Amino acid sequence: MHGWIFDICEMIQNHPRLHRDATRIIPPPSPMLCGCCGVVRCMFLHLSADRSSKHLEYSKWKRSPYKHQSNVICSFLRLDLLPAKNGEEVTKHFLQELLNILLAYISKSLNRSSKVLDFHHPHQLKEGLEGFSLELQDQPDNLEQLLVDCQDTLKYGVKTAHPCFFNQLSTGLDIIGLAGEWVTSTANTNIFTYEIAPVFILMEDIIFKKMHSIIGWSEKEGDGIFCPGGTMSNLYSVLLARYHFFPRVKTAGMLALPPLALLTSTHSHFSIKKSAAVLGIGSESVFLVKCDERGKMIPKELESSIRTAKSKGLVPFYVNATAGTTVYGAIDPLNDIADICERFGLWMHVDAAWGGGLLLSKRHRMKLQGIDRASSITWNPHKMMGVPLQCSVILVQKKGLLQECNQLCAEYLFQPDKHYDVSYDTGDKSIQCGRHVDIFKLWLMWKAKGSEGFESQVNHCLENAEYLYYKLKSRKDFQLVFQSQPEHSNVCFWYLPTSVRNMPPGPERDRELHMVAPKIKAKMMEEGMTMIGYQPLGDKVNFFRCVFSNPATQKEDVDFLLDEITRLGRELYS
Amino acid sequence: MHGWIFDICEMIQNHPRLHRDATRIIPPPSPMLCGCCGVVRCMFLHLSADRSSKHLEYSKWKRSPYKHQSNVICSFLRLDLLPAKNGEEVTKHFLQELLNILLAYISKSLNRSSKVLDFHHPHQLKEGLEGFSLELQDQPDNLEQLLVDCQDTLKYGVKTAHPCFFNQLSTGLDIIGLAGEWVTSTANTNIFTYEIAPVFILMEDIIFKKMHSIIGWSEKEGDGIFCPGGTMSNLYSVLLARYHFFPRVKTAGMLALPPLALLTSTHSHFSIKKSAAVLGIGSESVFLVKCDERGKMIPKELESSIRTAKSKGLVPFYVNATAGTTVYGAIDPLNDIADICERFGLWMHVDAAWGGGLLLSKRHRMKLQGIDRASSITWNPHKMMGVPLQCSVILVQKKGLLQECNQLCAEYLFQPDKHYDVSYDTGDKSIQCGRHVDIFKLWLMWKAKGSEGFESQVNHCLENAEYLYYKLKSRKDFQLVFQSQPEHSNVCFWYLPTSVRNMPPGPERDRELHMVAPKIKAKMMEEGMTMIGYQPLGDKVNFFRCVFSNPATQKEDVDFLLDEITRLGRELYS
CATH class of the missing domain: 3.40.640.10 (Type I PLP-dependent aspartate aminotransferase-like (Major domain))
Structure with missing residues (x-):
């Protein structure tokens, strides 16, 4: 390492505003001077929590008081990325760190003990949550901050890949399809x-x-x-x-x-x-x-x-x-x-x-x-x-x-x-x-699965629907919207709180029943462990619609959904 | 390492059809049996060319005779990826390998000595080039092969990020925007x-x-x-x-x-x-x-x-x-x-x-x-x-x-x-x-650049246009389509081979000039070092239109474009 790297290294460790764990520093491919303060910029690394591990991570100064205008040293900015001269290293590290964030998110999405969503009302998100601000400035943010923004964007979104996300016709996250999208966006062309x-x-x-x-x-x-x-x-x-x-x-x-x-x-x-x-x-x-x-x-x-x-x-x-x-x-x-x-x-x-x-x-x-x-x-x-x-x-x-x-x-x-x-x-x-x-992800998935792979995926989803259908049929606290077996993976049903179950059919019961699904859904979203849609249709008052298109969803998730609706329903109607 | 891993390891090294460099093997998170041949599947690694490096790469059996139906051993399939049980490791390695491919592609796209495109006619690509087959089978391909397909897809495409790609209004590849796309596709949701x-x-x-x-x-x-x-x-x-x-x-x-x-x-x-x-x-x-x-x-x-x-x-x-x-x-x-x-x-x-x-x-x-x-x-x-x-x-x-x-x-x-x-x-x-x-990439870029960053990017593109305009103005072998300075980054011009230059204005000269741009473009695409569009407009016969929207493009690239057109023109009209 060059002498100046050691100097900076010491400077960092003694600097009160910088991360204390910054014990390593990697030299930039060539010394770079910051345009605004004239000081050499470099990339800071610190050993991850497990010091024996060889895996180095960027130090995360996320919401630290550290700023570009600081006269001490500057973090990397997007101008250091390609096509900047010698931008390969910074680009590589930036995208590598992004990949780690995305991998962690994917794992979490598929982890049944994690939430499907972390709900906040629009005004809450707009005001900014734990330093996650949606507002845009005239001045650029540094790369560290951008990575944190990516992480926060995912955190406050909805995990559509979660096995307990039943809200839409499009659910799940196919890794091959995802790879296809990444290739597509890297190719960045127009299909005309x-x-x-x-x-x-x-x-x-x-x-x-x-x-x-x-x-x-x-x-x-x-x-x-x-x-x-x-x-x-x-x-x-x-x-x-x-x-x-x-x-x-x-x-x-x-x-x-x-x-x-x-x-x-x-x-x-x-x-x-x-x-x-x-x-x-x-x-x-x-x-x-x-x-x-x-x-x-x-x-x-x-x-x-x-x-x-x-x-x-x-x-x-x-x-x-x-x-x-x-x-x-x-x-x-x-x-x-x-x-x-x-x-x-x-x-x-x-x-x-x-x-x-x-x-x-x-x-x-x-x-x-x-x-x-x-x-x-x-x-x-x-x-x-x-x-x-x-x-x-x-x-x-x-x-x-x-x-x-x-x-x-x-x-x-x-x-x-x-x-x-x-x-x-x-x-x-x-x-x-x-x-x-939009073609490449589909083509790549077809290569990966073959027609057979799609077939077993479809069959699996319809088996889940059948399982739910028979479950509901046997329950007294649920009612199917129509009696025959589903042709596709949609299963439509009402949850019947005891109070509603005891009412005679008629407009009064309908009025009451109409409010059940929205109430449960509101509580469900606030707790965030599963998500399912509801709607009225024709003369039918609000009912739940469960759909299966996520290959990750298993029968245990179907059981969980019913348990969760029952639990929330009992809490609301006890 | 477990005993069975060593056994497999030996089996591989002695196997005539397998890659000779396969010197390392990493155990799968848990032994997995292949559905079709009942043999344990695992992931093969080999040391990269530089044996002192700690960077391990997947061995690439790309177009080797190795196939899933081989009774010896199976490579990983997409079923080993998440949401498969214990699919984290395989997913991580697969996406990591993809990232390496994409990084190499990005670097190459920005390398002036690499080609903008490697042109092939539709029938050539359809027939399959060097083992790159577009056809789809009923049987799935393994993950190794899919990565090779991704690589080939990029190889035979057009590098729209290349500093010498002048063909479209959308050019370049913003790394932050790309990161935004990757996050978006991982979030995989619908904005309604x-x-x-x-x-x-x-x-x-x-x-x-x-x-x-x-x-x-x-x-x-x-x-x-x-x-x-x-x-x-x-x-x-x-x-x-x-x-x-x-x-x-x-x-x-x-x-x-x-x-x-x-x-x-x-x-x-x-x-x-x-x-x-x-x-x-x-x-x-x-x-x-x-x-x-x-x-x-x-x-x-x-x-x-x-x-x-x-x-x-x-x-x-x-x-x-x-x-x-x-x-x-x-x-x-x-x-x-x-x-x-x-x-x-x-x-x-x-x-x-x-x-x-x-x-x-x-x-x-x-x-x-x-x-x-x-x-x-x-x-x-x-x-x-x-x-x-x-x-x-x-x-x-x-x-x-x-x-x-x-x-x-x-x-x-x-x-x-x-x-x-x-x-x-x-x-x-x-x-x-x-x-x-479509919003996240834009939002993230705005965070990264600030309004100021967009401003300097726009100014840079228009400076390139101005540079080209004055260059053309001073040349006798080029003619501007209109004389005034460009308002945007479009510069429209004819290349005039000596034969055309010596003709008097009139329909005959127009007929001749009309064919110049398509001829040069055809040769340009076959050689692949730059790319620019042409078209007729109103009473103007085919002319080149150069546009600048790629921040990677510098004055040297503008010079290269003119040199290249001149060179190709001379070859065609000598």
Whole structure:
């Protein structure tokens, strides 16, 4: 070590404001002078708690009074990172320390004894908690502080990978998928020309072919594009259907068209209505078709809705069938709906954002029989397949339609005179122009799991749902929202406090029952050991919806959830 | 070490198909039996080339004949990763190895002597290069192979962080932004309710306030939402403007509205036309306003286009002014356009996707004077501010409009009876419902750089542009597409081979010149040392467009670019 390093070393150890454990110092690759105070900067290390260990950590001066403007010595700033000259070492140490933070977080997320969330109200977080301030300054913070900020951001967030997080359709954290995301963000490119994303564009192509064959489309059929979420995928489907029947709409707009009608079930996702509103068709053009007790569209009702729309002078053109509704997980009778669509000459879309994953399971895929007859399909690998958010796709049976519908041939973006096959430039197929690379994590997961791996993952989730279903069936303090066995991994139920259980059915009981789930959920979030969603639906008052998509979740977690609801319920209603 | 470890160790070293350097073996946390062959699995390590180093690396059996089905021993599979019992060690080693790969890639990307890209045609990559196969199997691959796949994916991609990558508006790789992405993907959540993204939702709020104040909006004004790219942000602006003037459109569609007209310049981004097509207004409703030689909208032409639209019975309602056009980097005269919009009662949108970053520079922000008068603004921090892709925002002056325009109040998604302030649930403000978390990387970068850091980064890029501009001005073998100094970091120019230089102006020279840029680009991509885009525009034949947004780029890189074009040009035209 150079002499000056020892000098600084001593200076640090004698300095009252610096960390006392700073016993080691590593020399920077070359002496660097701080721009503001002119003193040599270097990186401080201290031996970790276990002094025999060779693992060195950055000293954490987190919220110490130590500041850059201190005239003694400066910690590293982001300007010391690459692309700074000799920035490799600092970059390496910074990202290594980040990795350690992320690994600790991942381990904690999967540890059943740790909390799912550490809840705070917005005003509390805004005021700053234990030195974690969200406010931004004009002056830069040092790297140490940034690492602490990363740690705090995770700490006050929600551990969506936790085996007891049942709140959303997307749960869990696939390590391979995560690795895929890290590679993607390091590649930092845009997937709109082959020129700047050659590998990713071909991976999309390969995954599409895989998905087409799983659906049952022939090799001559099928196209697709990755979208920022299922709502966007559904919006694409309406856009494509409209263009397919009325290509004039692209240039002349809706005024050149007759008044249109879309059909979807009362249990379907609100994105069909949203698409109608956005695309200028109007949300009133959406006809909501009645469902059975189980949440499945009734084919006869679809027919009569089509006739109603026609009798009002509207032109029905699009039917959305859902494979896996958000709340009940219901799958519409696809073949019956396909028959009707064929008879009336309508575009059949299947919103399989949630249910698409079942296609990978030999045991469950027949539930989606008829899906190959769809003109377009939404499928979100970020849901049942456990791919990190976001990963959603719109698949289209008719080749070339995406391109025709969306292309504007802006030559300043997509040059036709390039030296490679420009049919691989996908930018003009999309609404978005530049697109985020959502393919790599899915491709890598497929490599890692094989189709078999996805299959066992899906089966596992549905077994958990079945387990919960039978558990609930046998209990008197719980009531299922519908009696039949779940088709997907959604299980819907009420918790019945004794007071409610003793009330006769009727509006008074409903009023009381409606308040149970929100009350329990509020307490659940404050205690933070598990998390599950609730909602009302149609004439059903607030009930819990449990969904399984996290491979980490086991039967013991299902038991824990019920115990926890019971415990909280008893506390609230004793 | 246990006895069985030694046995395996010996087995490996004697095994003809295994790596000879495998001299070390670390025991798995507990003996694990392979599901298919029943043999103990463990992790092999070998000393790195420098045997004195303590740094251990996984042995890389990449494309060795070693396979999982081998009856000898199995490498680790993704099932050994978390959430597997005792999966911490394998997860740690896997992600550590990935980090090493990513660090090496980052260093290489910033190394001027390495290539920007290693070009291959689609069919070559599809066939598989040096064992890199894109095809997917039903059987899983082992973790070693997956790491090699990650390495290969990066190898055959494009190094967008390279100082000599001039091809896109988004270039460079900010290490802090990258760290932000890694944290985001580890948190793996959706930003649509406070419940599951409390910290991220508040960060959005804070960044919006920051952006509003930079623009010059008062505290009472301003709203916004992060979008998947600038095209989507622009689409939001048209959607909002339409709803603002004609709220009936949401339910009743375009048929309830008069025929509309939108106005934008001939140099503007094609997303305005795309929005009109998607939203059912029709692309023919877009009036392209003439620009001056510099690519800036001519206010008088805007006025006359508005009158033309009116005379055709259309109702103009929306004007897009561009602050930083894609090709020329031109900034429309915002104040003049604002005056006209006020006079005619039109919505003024500013597409500052590219130019927004200039607002952070005291030296350049006056170029966007008048932007505070806009009703909505698109601003992509993933462009000039160097935030990793994607990070784009639509800012709206009128509070509450986003919510009104997009909300459908689906109670099954957004429950009003939660125990916290549900005004923080942003899902109903967006088209997308679930949204990717694009905020954290920006927030973290702001913490790291401060506003000052962004300012010096922007100034640096514009200095590079100025340097290139003056270089070109002094050369006879190059010609500027327009003579005035660039307003943004775009510099547009032709390379003139001697043969072209000697031709008189006219269609023949144009035909010849039109082919120069594609020819040079093709060769440039094959050699891979730099990358720059070209395009025709209006009556201008193919020309190069150089843009600067990478803080790593220095004047020496600008010199290199010109030398390289000259060298390739001479080779092609000698």
